[in-house]
Amino acid sequence: xxxxxxxxxxxxxxxxxxxxxxxxxxxxxxxxxxxxxxxxxxxxxxxxxxxxxxxxxxxxxxxxxxxxxxxxxxxxxxxxxxxxxxxxxxxxxxxxxxxxxxxxxxxxxxxxxxxxxxxxxxxxxxxxxxxxxxxxxxxxxxxxxxxxxxxxxxxxxxxxxxxxxxxxxxxxxxxxxxxxxxxxxxxxxxxxxxxxxxxxxxxxxxxxxxxxxxxxxxxxxxxxxxxxxxxxxxxxxxxxxxxxxxxxxxxxxxxxxxxxxxxxxxxxxxxxxxxxxxxxxxxxxxxxxxxxxxxxxxxxxxxxxxxxxxxxxxxxxxxxxxxxxxxxxxxxxxxxxxxxxxxxxxxxxxxxxxxxxxxxx
Numbered sequence: 001x002x003x004x005x006x007x008x009x010x011x012x013x014x015x016x017x018x019x020x021x022x023x024x025x026x027x028x029x030x031x032x033x034x035x036x037x038x039x040x041x042x043x044x045x046x047x048x049x050x051x052x053x054x055x056x057x058x059x060x061x062x063x064x065x066x067x068x069x070x071x072x073x074x075x076x077x078x079x080x081x082x083x084x085x086x087x088x089x090x091x092x093x094x095x096x097x098x099x100x101x102x103x104x105x106x107x108x109x110x111x112x113x114x115x116x117x118x119x120x121x122x123x124x125x126x127x128x129x130x131x132x133x134x135x136x137x138x139x140x141x142x143x144x145x146x147x148x149x150x151x152x153x154x155x156x157x158x159x160x161x162x163x164x165x166x167x168x169x170x171x172x173x174x175x176x177x178x179x180x181x182x183x184x185x186x187x188x189x190x191x192x193x194x195x196x197x198x199x200x201x202x203x204x205x206x207x208x209x210x211x212x213x214x215x216x217x218x219x220x221x222x223x224x225x226x227x228x229x230x231x232x233x234x235x236x237x238x239x240x241x242x243x244x245x246x247x248x249x250x251x252x253x254x255x256x257x258x259x260x261x262x263x264x265x266x267x268x269x270x271x272x273x274x275x276x277x278x279x280x281x282x283x284x285x286x287x288x289x290x291x292x293x294x295x296x297x298x299x300x301x302x303x304x305x306x307x308x309x310x311x312x313x314x315x316x317x318x319x320x321x322x323x324x325x326x327x328x329x330x331x332x333x334x335x336x337x338x339x340x341x342x343x344x345x346x347x348x349x350x351x352x353x354x355x356x357x358x359x360x361x
Contacts, residue, residue: 073285077191078277084143084190087135092153092183094132099157100224112158119154123147143189148358152182155357160226163239169230172214172256177203177353180210184267185359191282192275199361204350205267205282209289211260215253215296218244218303229256243304250301257293257301262342264290266350269339 074082074089095115102108118128122137139145156178164171184206185199193202214221214228221227225239229252237248264286274282288310295308339347354361 073281073288076281076284081191081275081278084139085187088139088145088183088186088190091132091136092186094130095153095157096179099160105161109161112154112161115157116151116154119147119150139190145189146185146359149182149185152178152357152359153186156182163226166231166238167228169232172211172228172230173207173349174353174356175228176207176210176214177350177357180206180213181350181353182206182357185354191278193270193273195273196361198270198273199354199359200347200351201267201270201273203354204263204346205270205286207346207350208260208263208267209285211256211263212289212293215256215260215301216292216303216308218249218253219307229253246302246304249304253296253301253303257296259342259346260290260293262340262346263350265339265343266347269343269347 074085077085098111098115099108102111114130115133118130118133118136121128122133122140128134128137136145136150140147156175159175159178181203184202184204188194188199188202193199218227218229222239222244227234227237227239227244229237229249231237233255234248234252237244237252268283268286271279271282291310291314292308295310296303299306299308351361
C-alpha cells in the first residue's frame with residue numbers, strides 16, 4: 001500500500017500523469033467538424049419549437065429522479081438556462097443508462113455505437129435517430145455545444161463496457177474528465193461562460209464532483225464489478241466475487257477525496273467567468289457535492305456501510321452560504337498564481353485532458 005504522504009502527482013511535470021492508461025486507453029470518437037468557439041446563448045423561440053415541451057418534461061423528470069443535488073442547484077437558474085441544462089443532463093443520463101441498464105454487454109456496446117453514430121450525424125448537420133440525440137442536436141445548433149466534449153463523454157461510457165484489469169491514477173483522471181469534466185465543458189455555453197480560457201476551470205469542477213461520486217459509490221460500483229479506486233492507493237484492490245477489503249477501500253477513498261479538493265479549488269477559481277444569473281447555481285452545486293465528501297470524511301471513510309447524502313436542510317444552509325459568498329467583493333480569479341499547489345496541478349491536468357480530447361482552450 002502506498003504511503004499516505006506520497007504524492008499522486010507526476011514529479012517531472014507537477015501533474016497527474018495520463019501517459020500510461022491501460023484501463024481507459026480508447027481514443028475518443030472524432031467528428032469531421034469542430035466547434036471553433038463558444039458563442040452567446042440564444043433564447044429559445046416563444047413556443048419552444050416542435051417537441052420541446054415533451055423534451056423539457058422528460059428532462060426535468062430525469063434530473064429529479066436521478067440527482068437530487070443537481071436538481072436542487074438547477075432550480076436556481078433562470079427558466080431559459082434551466083431548461084437547456086435539464087435537456088443536456090437528460091442526454092447525459094440517457095448515455096449513462098444506456099450502458100448501466102442494458103440487458104447485456106452486447107446491448108450496451110450496441111447502444112454506444114448507436115449514440116456515437118448519432119453524434120456523427122449531429123456533427124455533419126444531419127438529424128440523429130434517437131429522440132435524446134435530437135435534444136442534444138438542438139443545443140448544438142443553438143449554443144454551439146462542444147461535439148468533442150460529447151465524444152469524450154461517450155468514450156467514458158465505452159470504457160465501462162470492459163472493466164480494466166488494473167486501474168491507475170492516470171486512468172482515474174481520464175475517466176473523471178470523460179464522464180464529468182466533459183459535462184462541465186458542455187454546460188459552459190448554456191450558462192454563459194464564453195471565454196475559452198476558463199474551460200479548464202469548468203472541467204476541473206466537473207472532475208471534482210466525479211471524484212466525490214466515485215468515493216461515495218464504491219459499494220454500488222463493486223456490485224457492477226467496477227472499482228474506480230486506483231491500485232496505487234488501495235494495495236492493488238480490484239473487483240472480485242467477495243466483498244472488498246474495508247481498510248483498503250477507506251485508504252483509497254481518503255486519497256480520492258484529498259485529490260478532489262484540488263479540483264474543487266481550481267473549478268471555484270473560475271466562477272467569475274459565468275453569467276451573473278448562473279453563478280449562484282454553480283456555487284450551490286459545487287458546495288453540495290463538496291459537502292458529500294465532508295460527510296464521508298466525518299464518517300471515517302466508511303462508504304461500504306452507508307451512502308453519504310446531504311439533507312434538504314443542509315442544502316439550504318449551503319445555498320445561504322453561496323449567497324453570502326456571492327455578495328463578497330470580487331477578486332481576480334482564473335489565475336493559477338492565486339491557487340495553491342494542488343489546485344494549480346489540478347487545473348493543469350484538466351487543461352491537458354481538454355487538449356487530449358480535442359477541446360481547444
